[in-house]
Amino acid sequence: MSDTYTLYNSTVMDHFMNPRNMGDLKDADGIGEVGAAACGDIMKISLKIKDGKIEDARFKTFGCGSAIASSSMATELIKGRTVEEAMSFSNQEVVSALGGLPPVKIHCSVLAEEALKAALEDYQKKRPSVPAPSRTTQLQPMAV
Amino acid sequence: MSDTYTLYNSTVMDHFMNPRNMGDLKDADGIGEVGAAACGDIMKISLKIKDGKIEDARFKTFGCGSAIASSSMATELIKGRTVEEAMSFSNQEVVSALGGLPPVKIHCSVLAEEALKAALEDYQKKRPSVPAPSRTTQLQPMAV
Amino acid sequence: MRHVFLDHQSTTPVLPEVFEAMRPYFIEIFGNPSSLHQHGLRVRDAIANARSQFAALINAESADDILFVSGGTEAVNLAVKGVAYANQRKGNHIVVSETEHPSVLSSLEFLEKQGFVTSKVKVNPIGWTDPAEIRAAITDKTTLICVHYANHDIGTIQSIAEIGTIATEKGIPFFVDAVASAGWLPIDVQTMGISLLSLTPHRFYGPKGVGVLYRNRRARLVGVQHGGVQEGGRRAGTENVPSIVGGGLAAEIALREMPIRIAHTAKLQKRLWDGLKNSIPYIKLNGPEPGPQRISTNLNISTEFIEGEGQLLLCDMNGIAVASGSSCVSKSLKISHVLAAIGLDHALAQGNIIMTLGKDNTEEDVDYVVESFQKIVQKLRGMSPMWDEFERGIIDSVIKPAGRGKSFSEHAAAVSGKAAH
Amino acid sequence: MRHVFLDHQSTTPVLPEVFEAMRPYFIEIFGNPSSLHQHGLRVRDAIANARSQFAALINAESADDILFVSGGTEAVNLAVKGVAYANQRKGNHIVVSETEHPSVLSSLEFLEKQGFVTSKVKVNPIGWTDPAEIRAAITDKTTLICVHYANHDIGTIQSIAEIGTIATEKGIPFFVDAVASAGWLPIDVQTMGISLLSLTPHRFYGPKGVGVLYRNRRARLVGVQHGGVQEGGRRAGTENVPSIVGGGLAAEIALREMPIRIAHTAKLQKRLWDGLKNSIPYIKLNGPEPGPQRISTNLNISTEFIEGEGQLLLCDMNGIAVASGSSCVSKSLKISHVLAAIGLDHALAQGNIIMTLGKDNTEEDVDYVVESFQKIVQKLRGMSPMWDEFERGIIDSVIKPAGRGKSFSEHAAAVSGKAAH
Ligand SMILES: Cc1ncc(COP(=O)(O)O)c(C=O)c1O
Numbered sequence A, B: 001m002s003d004t005y006t007l008y009n010s011t012v013m014d015h016f017m018n019p020r021n022m023g024d025l026k027d028a029d030g031i032g033e034v035g036a037a038a039c040g041d042i043m044k045i046s047l048k049i050k051d052g053k054i055e056d057a058r059f060k061t062f063g064c065g066s067a068i069a070s071s072s073m074a075t076e077l078i079k080g081r082t083v084e085e086a087m088s089f090s091n092q093e094v095v096s097a098l099g100g101l102p103p104v105k106i107h108c109s110v111l112a113e114e115a116l117k118a119a120l121e122d123y124q125k126k127r128p129s130v131p132a133p134s135r136t137t138q139l140q141p142m143a144v
Numbered sequence C, D: 001m002r003h004v005f006l007d008h009q010s011t012t013p014v015l016p017e018v019f020e021a022m023r024p025y026f027i028e029i030f031g032n033p034s035s036l037h038q039h040g041l042r043v044r045d046a047i048a049n050a051r052s053q054f055a056a057l058i059n060a061e062s063a064d065d066i067l068f069v070s071g072g073t074e075a076v077n078l079a080v081k082g083v084a085y086a087n088q089r090k091g092n093h094i095v096v097s098e099t100e101h102p103s104v105l106s107s108l109e110f111l112e113k114q115g116f117v118t119s120k121v122k123v124n125p126i127g128w129t130d131p132a133e134i135r136a137a138i139t140d141k142t143t144l145i146c147v148h149y150a151n152h153d154i155g156t157i158q159s160i161a162e163i164g165t166i167a168t169e170k171g172i173p174f175f176v177d178a179v180a181s182a183g184w185l186p187i188d189v190q191t192m193g194i195s196l197l198s199l200t201p202h203r204f205y206g207p208k209g210v211g212v213l214y215r216n217r218r219a220r221l222v223g224v225q226h227g228g229v230q231e232g233g234r235r236a237g238t239e240n241v242p243s244i245v246g247g248g249l250a251a252e253i254a255l256r257e258m259p260i261r262i263a264h265t266a267k268l269q270k271r272l273w274d275g276l277k278n279s280i281p282y283i284k285l286n287g288p289e290p291g292p293q294r295i296s297t298n299l300n301i302s303t304e305f306i307e308g309e310g311q312l313l314l315c316d317m318n319g320i321a322v323a324s325g326s327s328c329v330s331k332s333l334k335i336s337h338v339l340a341a342i343g344l345d346h347a348l349a350q351g352n353i354i355m356t357l358g359k360d361n362t363e364e365d366v367d368y369v370v371e372s373f374q375k376i377v378q379k380l381r382g383m384s385p386m387w388d389e390f391e392r393g394i395i396d397s398v399i400k401p402a403g404r405g406k407s408f409s410e411h412a413a414a415v416s417g418k419a420a421h
């Protein structure tokens, strides 16, 4: 076979094969770990925040290719944003940046949003002056 | 295509393609015409009988290949037999002589037996001294 | 000996280019489309392409409206049962024309055992279903209307667009069995108001082993072959990839060549019927005259005083492949229900021959058939007691009654002791 | 890059000689077997020959006991529904093992809506159905017992002959789904007491588009695809002649080569599992150990702390084609019901990978897979929060519990706010 056939588009495959920001952050300012009840995926995002700005982000994901790609993309997108901006982050951004996901895999991008929001919540818990992030979905993320 | 594929075996095909004794007999001593209710076939057998012996037999058939072959074969088999012998003629003889017929076509051989018996009946009606032929099947042939 | 295939209604050979398109999918590209690796993903693309090719043939709104099944019969079964079951809460009544293919009628018989009710709408003597009678048969429990496009036996073209208008107006799903017409008649499911449509490419130079059910998204349908979630959950089972790929290409070619194929077969159809009727007495055309009411590929004739199987066999021995709706030819020993539905005399039904033309038939083929068929009829009439009795004035002709003797059927009933069926 | 196809359970490529056998049936010998002329009669012979070849593969009493359908799924649907409907007056109860293929279970769900009742017999932790439990489930209303021969996911071989003895003793038809085993396990329907058996040649180097239902003459069966009177009235629809012909040859070859194929795959199966378990920690074999209780082609493993789709995709990117029963891989987002039935922890079901061997796999292939898979697991564990948390003692391993931390499932439930399913 000459061509390569893929389940996901090339952007998703690239983020799955070469994930950006994979790992943990030492001394993270906020950590969120969430799970998707639908399929059992688990995603963890760690943030380094300085002067109200996300300086660095890392992820770890137990899940399918699109879950890994979604967390990779989400961390990419979020870096450099203010906490305020990040609070209105939506999974749609991940989907568009990835050039689309199969319908059955959209929940992976939701998981990335949830992990990010959980990390921001965790950050706020430690710094109660910051307002809570807004929710764009119904899922209940949970910080650990 | 090199070979010829046929619905019936080569004996049946031969009797269908080159029927023996096809036609009518002038001044026949007995004529039987019967129809198969099952499929609408019609068969007519004419006999020339002399000194209690079938000297000649002819058929005409409206019906499928196996009906034509059955009447051809039946007239062949019956020629030279005494009326008495002919009275116990059975469709099984036709089937064996033809080397077999598809199950759904066995009724064609029955029709040949019936046509023959009807012709013998017709002959007897004209010569009441001869005993009636024995029936091996339940079908009701009818002389015309 | 010349070989003339005149049984294109039963099946057609695969086009060489269609075979070439299929070839790699047996050995090299052999994957199961459900697999998530290279082998599976690669054939998914091929199947998606075929879906678009079939969608184009019938002008479907979307390739997603094309479901792949194993053949024409399965497409019909899925349409009829799948819609009936899906709408079970709304109603249990189905309106159908009486000359549908057995796949439609037997599916309905099965459903009747489960409490569904069908209304069979009669056809006129050329096999045409009056849309007004379809409308009249509809009740508030009707959940499906089934009318085929062209009849498989006698070639009658039904008034699909008119029936489609009625169905749309009433909001009832309309299923059109186009197995005998797809590839040979233009189809536009959108303008014709068709909700579901069945076809199979082995009727237009594509492979066997695949059928298509078109269904628009407004028509509810549940699967009837259960198992995996192939075809959006509406048809379980590993897809027959090579046939799907080949069928798609056959559909593309059929769409492109349709005008040529129709014109060619229409010309031969006329030549054949003219030749036969001018050289053989007591022969009748069943169904409409060649023209806009009849599919260009089909001729259905009855030769009086002789039976169909004999004609078929002698045609075959002369290199001519034909079919017959006579009872001797059917496995059930019954005449074609279509011939019965148009009220054809039993004697004529017995003498039935069906000749169906294809793109590769020639004028020389047709002339050879006319010449051979004339001799065949002559030979069989020479063997037939009925012809003899007709000539002797004992029985009369149905086709051209001369007012003498009794009818063939009366005669047959008398000699068999039973009415013909 | 090396290419290793390890998904023979999903489908196999057609053998070159099988393709050659099929080739003439597309263009030259294209007839419809229902036709009474040369073209039809010629393919009848070919189909009869294929029937004998399939009969030999399973030692059927007679070639007449072989029915051709469109695939494995249709064979299963016909067996289950066809026997259920045919015996409807005698009873409405069906006994089935809970690890049957979805084609069996979904057919039964459909029947349940129509008033049939099924008893699902549990399997033990390696997926084996105890014949005693089958016996215990039988009632005087039981009209069918369904137990597959080898499981499609975990390769467990069922005690068919023992269940056959029970079925024979009780006079109940016994249907064996052999789609995952025919061609790879010896089958003797006569000595094993099998009344009906399903198979499809695309699992043993034959074509797609054809399935076989064996049924002995004592088993009553009605058709479920309605229409023409093909296959003795039990399966309507124009036959897929090329696939039938090719399938027959594939069956003949499979029978001849079976001992070699079994020995070869059994050796590779052992080498592969040994290689994997020796190089990768926290990996588990699902189903029986390689040996007489497991089909020689199947390995089903769970790699802890990582998910199946990622493993599958990385395998694919390394040229290795595999399958997975994880929920992310299924269209329904559910883990394989077989893994659920053997009580596999959800975390392990998520990490599931199915590798199925074929006759053309080599030892080099196996060694390449072991080497690559080790790296793949390492890469994915490096990305997995679970692996990290396991290493940090927050969660425990299911495969080798160390008595520390909570379980993966507890953890997953905690972070998702819901129990895993
Ligand atoms: C109108 C019509 N519908 C359905 C079918 C069934 O198609 P198949 O035999 O290809 O399954 C046929 C076949 O003759 C047909 O002519």
Ligand SMILES: Cc1ncc(COP(=O)(O)O)c(C=O)c1O
Residues within 6 Å of the ligand: C227, C236, C237, C238, D009, D010, D071, D072, D073, D074, D076, D101, D103, D148, D151, D152, D177, D178, D179, D180, D200
């Ligand atoms: C045990 C079993 N039965 C039935 C089937 C259905 O076969 P097919 O997909 O070929 O129709 C499968 C397919 O995976 C199977 O493994």
